[in-house]
Amino acid sequence: MKIIIIGIPDKDIGFNKEQLEQINATIHFAGGKRHYELVKKYLPKNHQWTAITIPLSKLYDAIRNCPDTFVVFASGDPLFFGIGITLQREFPDTEIKIYPYFNSLQMLAHKVGVPYGEFPTISLTGRPWHKFDQALIQGVERMGILTDRKNTPKTIVERMLRYNYSNYKMYYGEHMGGEQERVKTLTLQEALKLDFKHPNCFFLEKADDKIPRKGISELDFKPLDGRPKMITKMAVRLATIALMRLDNRSVFWDVGSCTGSVAIETKLHYPHLKITAFEKRLESKELIPYNCEKFQTPGIALYINDYTLVDKTDFEQPDAVFLGGYGGKMEEVLSDIDKYLQNNGVLAFNSVTEKSKSRFVAWCENNNYLLEHQQVITVDSHNPITILVAKKY
Template sequence: MKITIIGISDRVPEFTAKEQRLIQSVKFFAGGSRHKQLVADLLPAESSWHDIIVPLSNLYKAIEDACDDWVIFASGDPLFYGIGITLKREFPDVKIDILPDFNSLQLLAHQFQLPYGEFQTISLTGRSFDAFDKALIQGKERMGILTDRKNTPTTIAHRMLDFGYTNYSMYFGECLGGENQRVLKLSIEDAAKMTFQHPNCFYLEKTDDVIPLKGIVESAFEPLEGRPKMITKMPIRMATLAFMELNTKKVFWDVGACTGSVSIDARLNHPHLKVVAFEIRKESEGIIHRNAQKFKAPGIEVLIGDYLQVQKRELKKPDAVFLGGYGGRMEAVLDDIHLYLKEKGLIAFNSVSESSKKRFVAWCHQRAYQITQSVQMSVDQFNPITILIAQKPDKPDF
């Protein structure tokens, strides 16, 4: 059995003589509904067609049951975030030939004569915004974006506007290579107001050198009403995050996030991190979101409610946790954090009193956590704060 994947654009293809002979020699074909419309008249009379739709398990079974050669039609380059990668993974022992066409971003670059090799490609086709948010925060100058019917240019532009990323031009293209092709150069504001046909993709190019601010003074955050001092001071915040070595971590929990200052600086300084902010106060949800928008920090997940009662089983386990609040139940909250924290993960705690310091240290000793940092700092006229960093053992006792 052999699988040949032929890439085509959004128009009736002009197959080479070799491709025509191949198509006439095969009985089993597959592709999307649009591909079928384009090639239907070129297939053998006794051919069998399988529509490629999710879940792909139906396609896999059809290929296995046929035990014969297949030709599969795909858009552009099948190895460019395409079905070629999927089939190579699913059928590692089957010979797979790839006959590519230009992919959509290449076709778009040709229209605007863009140096597409200098653009970072980010796929939002069936994917989260994680990679896109990371690129925005890092201030990537050039990006090529692949979309789908959910993550459209309009919804993506709205997300960029929500977090203040207006400093990009959009080079947009839809139905590329076909009779209904349309290409436009747009501002992010204009893109947010428009509707687009699928399939489409676009490039983003920065219009200035601005990147998000990092190390934000506490007075710049929107505070809790009547409690303006309930924000971790910037020098304490930055030192704590530095001691946590977040460049080596993947998932960061901010327990007792309050106004989101720690979550926001963690996100901006380490955009690869998955950041989850826990806060009991309902009013904090809006405050955290508004502060994140103000300081251009997309991608922070906010969970409102009593930390001990919030459902956490579906969350990715953290390897770094900042304990910013515990509602008088330090040991209970730490015990719960311990259940989810990965081995050798870190817990950071800023102690404002000798008694809270002793309680945290006592809990760490009881659970065999190693105190890796204990540093006292003072900011202006405020009382000294002790930054404590504790590391979970390799093989915890419970």
Template sequence: MKITIIGIYDKKPEFSEEQQKAIANTLHFAGGKRHYELVKKWLPENANWVMITAPLATFFDELKKFGGNWVVFASGDPLFFGIGNTLKRVLTDADFVFYPVFNSLQLLAHRFEINYGKFKTVSLTGRDWHEFDKALLQGEKRLAILTDRTNTPVSIAKRMLEFGYDNYRMFYGECLGGENERTAELSLHEVANLSFSHPNCFLLEMTKDRIPQIGIPEIAFEILEGRPKMITKMAVRLVTISALELHNKKVLWDIGACTGSVSIEARLHFPDVKVIAFEKRKESLKIIEKNAQKFQTPGIQLFIGDFMEIEKKNIEQPDAVFLGGYGGKMEEILDDVNSRLADGGIIVFNSVNEKSRNNFLSWSEKNKYHLCFRQKLAVDEHNLITILAIKK
């Protein structure tokens, strides 16, 4: 199978002789609806056109069904977060020929005479927020963003403003290279109240530095009303995060998140790590949301309810777990965690009394975990806390 992928702009294309020959000698074509409208006059009368829509499984089935030679039309550079990468991954035995043109972000940078080589590209096309949130937390000064019909300039700007990232300006472009091209330089507040056409993309440039507060005093957090002690103290929190060894982990579960202090501190220290918080108290929902916004930590997934009753099949499995609360169900919760924790994963528990410490260590020994960290810590007049970390 030979697949020729031709990149085009958002206007009626003019093809080279080589490209025209490939089109004329092919029966099977594919692309988006917009691509079809732009190239249909070039197609042979007996052409078979397959519309590329999500999910892509139908398109892949058509490719395999007909075999032979195909011409696929794509926007810009097919290998720049494009269909070319997907096809190469799925059709490993096919031969590929690529004809790229400038991608949309390059066109946009040219319009504003900006050095696009200095921008970190993040695609939000059919993707979750993780890479974008990570870039914000890491203080990336320049970002180039690919959007879709869900992750739009408006939704992205509103998310940034929700978490206090108003320190960027936007260079926006839509329908680049086409008759309806539009560009604008905007503040995020302006973006949040405007309407835009698809396809679009934009560049973000930081206007002032943001220095995250790492090592947050507990007094700075919103807390449960009437429960001032229901928060992991700063000194204990920092040692806890160290014991979790998040520098080489991917997914942290914070069980019994309460105010979200451990989740928030973990996000600030390790933006690469996906943080998933569990808390049974309904009143903690607003508190954790407020704290996450206050300390500019987007991306914490939060589940409210009894940990043992939450369906976890579609939740990313952890390689690090902090047991911050267990509601009298320590062994039951640890058994559940054990069934999901990756090999080599770590569980950290902060014991406030001898009984809970012994129960945790007994469970650890019974399940053949290795005690890899033990530290006693007293903060002011508070009870002595033993920080325990065990490895699977």
């Protein structure tokens, strides 16, 4: 058994001789509803068609039960974030032959005259925001975006504007290569008003060189009502995340996030991190998102509850945790963190009293954590703060 994947555009342009031979050699086919309307006149009368829908188990079963050749029709290039990659992963030992066509972003680039090789592609087709958020924070100047019916151009632009990324223009295309093809160059404000049709894609290009500010003064964050000093000072915040050495980490938890200052600063310096903030104060439900938007920091997940009461069973395990607050029960919170922190993960805490420092150090010594850094910092006339960073073994 072998699999043939034929990429096609959004209109009928026929098939070459070799592709027709592959089609005529079998009765087993699959594709989307739109694909079937384009190719059905080329199929044998006794053909068997499997509609590609989510989940893909029906497609997998049809392929496994096929005695000879199975032909799959796909949009554009099957290896460009497409079904070709999925089938290679699902059938690693099966011969797969691919006939690609131009992908949608290539066709859009040809229409608007942009060098698509200089536009890294980010797929939001059935995918989370993480890579897109990372690109925005890093100030990526050019990117190609693949959409779906959930992450639409309007939804994407709304997110950009919510976090103050208005400095991009859009090259938009829909039904690329088809009879209903439409191409436009838009500002983001214009894009919000456009009546989008699926399928679509677009390029983003920056209009200036602005990037989010890093190293944010504690005075610039919106504070807790009546508690303006209840925030990690900038110098302490920057030193802490530097000592945590987060370049090669992937998941960061901010426990006791308060205003979100540590989570926000960490995301701005290390946008590749998946960051979750925990805070029990109800006020922070609005405060942390406000500060995230103010400082252009999308992608921080927030849980408003006592950290120990949050069901974290299905959370991605962190390899870096900052303990910003513990509600009077340090050892209980640390023991809960220990359940999830990966081996060789880092744990940081800023101590403002000798008592809290001693409790943290004692807990580390009793739980197989090696204290790697103990740095004392005094900011202006404030009391000295001890930065403690430990590694789990």
